[in-house]
Amino acid sequence: MEQVKLFGVWGCPFSTRVEMALKLKGIEYDFVIEDMRNKSEELLKYNLITKKIPILGYRDIGATSSKALPMRGQGTEEADDELLTQLEILENEMKRNKLFKENRNKFLDIVGLYIIYWIPILQEAAGKDVFTRDKFPEIYNWADDILHCNIIKENLPNKEKMIALLRSLN
Numbered sequence: 001m002e003q004v005k006l007f008g009v010w011g012c013p014f015s016t017r018v019e020m021a022l023k024l025k026g027i028e029y030d031f032v033i034e035d036m037r038n039k040s041e042e043l044l045k046y047n048l049i050t051k052k053i054p055i056l057g058y059r060d061i062g063a064t065s066s067k068a069l070p071m072r073g074q075g076t077e078e079a080d081d082e083l084l085t086q087l088e089i090l091e092n093e094m095k096r097n098k099l100f101k102e103n104r105n106k107f108l109d110i111v112g113l114y115i116i117y118w119i120p121i122l123q124e125a126a127g128k129d130v131f132t133r134d135k136f137p138e139i140y141n142w143a144d145d146i147l148h149c150n151i152i153k154e155n156l157p158n159k160e161k162m163i164a165l166l167r168s169l170n
Contacts, residue, residue, distance in 0.1 A: 004029040005057040007043045009036060011157040013118045015054040017110045023151050024110075029056075047066060080130050083119070087136055091117070094138035109146045111155075116143035121159055125166035 006022065006029050008015025023027050034053055046057040052147065059123055119131050133140040145151055 006030070007032045007034050007040075007046065007055040007057065008053045009034055010163050013114050016143070016155060016157065018054045018056065020110050020113075020152055020155050023155065025145065043106060044059075047095050047153065073139065080128070083130055087131060087139065091136045091138050094142065109149070112142065112146065113152070116146060117156055118162075121162050122166065125163045 004109070006015065006018055007030065008019070010033060014166060019029075019031065031038070032042070034040060036053070042057070043055060044051060045054070047055045063100060115131075123129065123131060131139075147156075
């Protein structure tokens with residue numbers, strides 16, 4: 001039987017989300033680490049249009065993953081304000097909606113990992129303090145709960161390595 005291939009990059013939140021979803025569903029796959037400066041012919045075969053990762057490849061069919069919502073003016077005060085506004089909306093919905101906490105599935109958690117795992121890493125690497133437990137206790141409680149799931153915990157990149165990588169890029 002042909003194997004599903006996941007083309008991605010170490011530490012990429014988008015590749016990690018797809019990897020966790022495959023593991024939660026019990027789908028076997030090969031993880032192909034890509035060098036985005038020198039893309040493989042196989043990656044290009046599956047994704048001729050955007051040439052970005054993550055890509056799921058199976059036989060001659062490639063499926064791309066949607067990206068997180070782009071933020072205007074990333075790294076600026078405008079982006080910080082936009083992030084705060086979005087986090088406040090999520091925080092208020094979590095306070096108001098008990099179903100969000102009681103009957104959620106792990107796929108919502110995987111999508112939320114960008115908020116609860118990568119934003120704190122990005123903040124620390126940039127020396128910012130926008131998203132804190134004091135300001136967003138419901139989101140942080142959700143994070144604490146999600147990060148106890150073994151599949152999620154085992155597949156997150158090392159936080160210190162990610163911070164070092166991000167700092168080296170600046």
